[in-house]
Amino acid sequence: MIQRFLKLCAAAGLAVLMVGCAAPKKIDYTAFYAAFKASKPRSIVVLPPLNESPEVGATYGLLSQVTVPLAEAGYYVLPVTLVDETFRQNGLTVAGDIHGVSVAKLRDIFNADAALYITITQYGTKFMVLDSVSTVAATAKLVDLKSGRMLWAGQARASSNEGDNNSGGSLVAMLVTAVVKQIIHSSTDKSYGLAGVTSFRLLSPGQEGGILYGPRSPGYSTD
Template sequence: MMMRLLRLCAGLLIATLAAGCAQTKTVDYSAFKQSRPRTIVVLPPLNESPDVKATYGMLSQVTYPLAEAGYYVVPVALMDETFRLNGLTTPGDIHQVSPQKLREIFGADAALYVTVSKYGTSYMVLSSATVVTAGAKLVDLKSGATLWTGSASASSEEGNVNAGGLIGMLISAAVHQIVSSVQDDAAYPVAGIAGQRLLSAGRNSGLLYGPRSPKYGTD
């Protein structure tokens, strides 16, 4: 019975991987190239996960890849304090502010809206992984048009091969869960990887390079 279950799981995994590899995404960059934003304000991410640390855990990780891609990013502390002084303290309320108002306040060319759907560690019988999944869209603050959308995910178990058999997998899952439970935010470094995958320029379906990058205009 156990062998049949393992074979079934393996078959489903192979099918899932094959389906993921077969998917291709065609991105229309025409609006992005016409807009060519220089300055981006990153809004506090919406959190759809059960972990309350997701919003600021992810927010602290997304500005670096944007800067590396060649954009000037409005400092997160300035953005956060500006909204707070204006009575806006939740991501849901902040995401409702009009693009024109955001441009008026921050003088930015575009805003990045991020939604975190998974953030944290989940324990299952044979595995325990810390997973972060997020989606984002870049919006032109002059026209309100969406310039780009993307999504990415990262897991603490990527590339992990357990050679201890079924017992080893059970022990590994239990240990991982214990370690995660005593850390302040086990998902934080995983969020960094997800952020890089989501917002690094030059990758397939990714952001275009910004004006501060030596590769600006080559994509």
């Protein structure tokens, strides 16, 4: 019975390692260059992210950390707290409803060039057989508020076990380590820090799948 359990644990551990090593999907920017150069977006309104994770705090955990990378990328970002309050004053408190507002209405209200739509696909800590891992993953798209055309789309993720090597040590030690990590991550809100990493990877030009340079960046080109 014990041998069977150890075999199952080993198989599960191998599966976890294989999934963790999967290469991120590459983004083809060529489909966006024409629309992006024609639009030349300077200002962005960031909508509250859709949350597909079970963590209720995921939306604002990520939203609170998107302004800096976007500003450093060369864009003017409307204050996210002001945008959120504007939606609330108009009876829109659910991200899904906000994402359903027409681009014409968004432009009329905020007078921005483009809107950033973010979807959180993972947020939180999961206990697995041989490890405890916190992960934050998100996808995003930038939409022109005049034409409704997509100007850019990307995705990014960050995990607490990046660079970890769990191949050494006994099974019991690995299980104990996993439980300890679960407690630490839950008590210190590890996901919030990872949300910051994810936002920078997603919204920093030059990153794999990162947003394109804005007009206030030295890296911006009109060619």
